[in-house]
Amino acid sequence: MSQSGLKGGVIRRVGGSERQVFRDHLLRLSPKGRRSRFGGGVSDLFIEQHAARVFAGAAVVYGLFDEGPIRAAAEMHPVGGAFEATAEVAFSVEDDWQDAGVGTALLGRVMRAARNRGKSRLIMTCLPENVRMQRVASKHGAKLQWQEGDVFGTINPPIPTPISLWREAMDEGQGVLNVLFDRPRIEAAE
Template sequence: MQTNSGNQETHFFVVRQLRPSEKDLFRDHLLRLDRESRTDRFNGGTKDDFLIAYADRSFSDGTSVIGVVNDGRVIGAAELHEKPEPDGEPTAEIAFSVENEWQHRGLGGLLFERLIQTAIGLGYRRLRVTTHSQNAAMKALARRFGAKLTFEFGETVGLIELEDAVHMALPIHARTDFWHQRDQH
């Protein structure tokens, strides 16, 4: 895929599942996040030691990590963590991070689309996103993909029913077919 930044520079990148052998790429991405991006991703400040341990843990606990890879570097990531719910509905907690210089270029939406495809492929029925109340970008992105947001214990929590959001992860021609068939039923 490619994106043009405001200065007409073209960037090529791939949005894909990261392999366990690429955990260092994910770790390095997390370490490059600026203070505000770390706060947005982890709902508070984080030290480098925490991020290193977090990256290791993510690839050992079954987390699915999707990365935006540009020139051999992960510049954005989406995570899918299994989160058992009391009602037994297969649910995953999701999280996103994009390095500061790559923000506001549509990478979050691309990551979200791939994340939905991955979640459906793994049999999840619902996605849950939690962020601090000041993270306007994450709240807007979650709403774009159908999240119903509430405020709980000082955090913004969103729930996405994948049956309702599946069309957003389809190619444009398939989205048209999806809505046409859905309207006929």
């Protein structure tokens, strides 16, 4: 889906200086959305701490920005270190923005970020009743397995190409070398 089709929002990388905007998005998730995102009911404090942890490590976060606020996000967390081949992904789309192709578009962006960083295996977990997440993952070729009350998805992004690197660099307004080495953008003072 084109970005302009996403109810007017724009998907882009979320920078460390925007972690409070990211936190506010997670705090706006409905009780059902929180349960689906985190696999159980979680407190506001848990979300505060999660948002702080996300930007303290090597995670890559994309957000759907609706002018100021973030309405949806995708997180990619390297498993076992930034240079390992596996990363875990998680998604959050506010209720009013669901079923409009946002989750599908976010997974597409995360898959491109993964391939450009040498991640050959993306894993995700969701509740068995989360048919939306399963549908989004299946559309991107995920293998789904039902185990011990959860659904585990695995996607193998293809290897990077000059075009995939160039596209990310263009979308993020940075150079190809910065994408390759994932150099953080210089953020405005907080």
